[in-house]
Amino acid sequence: MPTLNPTTTIFSAEQLRRFTTRVFIHFGVPEDDAVLAADVLAYSDEHGIDSHGIARLKTYVDLLHAGRINPHPEIKIIRGKGSVATVDGDNGLGLVVGPKCMELAMQKAQEHGSGWISVSNTNHYGAAGYYPVMALKEDLIGLSMTNTTKGVAPFNGAEKMLGTNPIAMAFPGLSEPPVLIDFASSAVAYGKVEIASRKGQTMPVGWCIDKDGYATQIPAEMMQGGALLPLGSTTEGSGHKGYCLAAMVDILSAVLSGANWGPYATPFAITVAAMDRQVGKGIGHFFGALDIEGFRDKTEFKQDIDDWIQTMRSTKPLPGTQGVRIPGDPEREAYASRMQEGIPVNHEVVASLEDVAALTGVALY
Known part of the structure; x- marks a missing residue:
């Protein structure tokens, strides 16, 4: 059984993989493809990328249920050289x-x-x-x-x-x-705005603008007609680089x-x-x-x-920081923790998974 607290439910990685796989199979996705799709989503949850994992399952289910995704595609090369x-x-x-x-x-x-x-x-x-x-x-x-x-x-x-x-x-x-x-x-990824919204938090300056083009720290103001900003955000932050x-x-x-x-x-x-x-x-x-x-030579390169x-x-660390990390370190650290302690799933996401379970008859718990 998952561990509960007021804001999150802790699931094991295997629980989420099993549920996701069975849900995809319910919609006619071949078993091998369902396992593969579940693996892609599990990668996010297991590596701390909460915006791209099980939180997205309900949207895939909605699209499959509405017939807007082909569960058994014929993937083909249409041009090559x-x-x-x-x-x-x-x-x-x-x-x-x-x-x-x-x-x-x-x-x-x-x-x-x-x-x-x-x-x-x-x-x-x-x-x-x-x-x-x-x-x-x-x-x-x-x-x-x-x-x-x-x-x-x-x-x-x-x-x-x-x-x-x-x-x-x-x-x-x-x-x-x-x-x-x-x-x-x-x-920032849109999922980070969603996470801030779920937690009732404000966002840092430079993430978003509202529907009138003014900077906002309120998730709802971005989500209701506003927009994310490119990496760098402003002229002072070299936002043209993110745009490029x-x-x-x-x-x-x-x-x-x-x-x-x-x-x-x-x-x-x-x-x-x-x-x-x-x-x-x-x-x-x-x-x-x-x-x-x-x-x-490959070995020399490695x-x-x-x-x-x-x-x-x-590198000499910047004062007040833990020092330089290597790209991939945060994901590796999250993986080590989550594979031992479980994966925390926000209560709003859990509610969406319960809706999926009710629709498909696939047990969540």
Whole structure:
């Protein structure tokens, strides 16, 4: 049984994986695909990325229940040349389309030295960091990115035109853990606003604007017609850099693949009305894999990654901080804790899972 407190319920990782898998199977997702989709969501919960895990299950269920996601897609290459290809996801779960396309990028990297896959006709694929971690298992450098539903104002803009458009990349070490980079090109992921709203908290200055374009710290003011800001937020913070990153992700993921780009990206939440104009199919992803041996000796590279990590860790710490951490450290620390102590799930998310359980007949507890 889960452990309860007034604001969260503690579940084991296995409980959440089992529930998620059975829910997807209920909607006709083949068992292997259901296990895969559950694994992608579990990665987020188990690594402390609460905005992209089980909290998103209700939305996938709503879309499956409404027939707006294909539970058994025919994922196919529609164009390719050497190390590059474009894939049509056939409107399948992004949690299934994403891993299969990352596998294709890895196969091409092992054959050609690199692999690059652009994907259209898909939807939300979970945490971007899941995919380069797949590449690490084959000693490859991995990369993933995706465009998302509009929620971010472009630099100097006062309305939503771009998604949070995350980027993730991973580099294997030898004795040290891998360097895992995973961040949104917005000042913060939308899920962080949702978390602040659930907890009744205000947000830091620089995250959001309200419907009139003014800075706000109130989650509801952003969620009711406002927008997130690009990474850097303002002119003083070099917000143009986050805007440029978002543009790069949008173009590689969506314009290149033939998916909907910018403000036309297909909404993930079922409560959001469909866009009046469609410029492609679904949303888009972009995956990359690099064979280190094509550049230099793999072991020597990994030794140098170890040296890089150790050098960064030895940096003189900023006063009042714990010192320099390596990209991926927070996720590793959360994993160690949560696999031992369990995964805390906010009471509002638990309520949504109870709704899913009632709808599907799949036991949550």
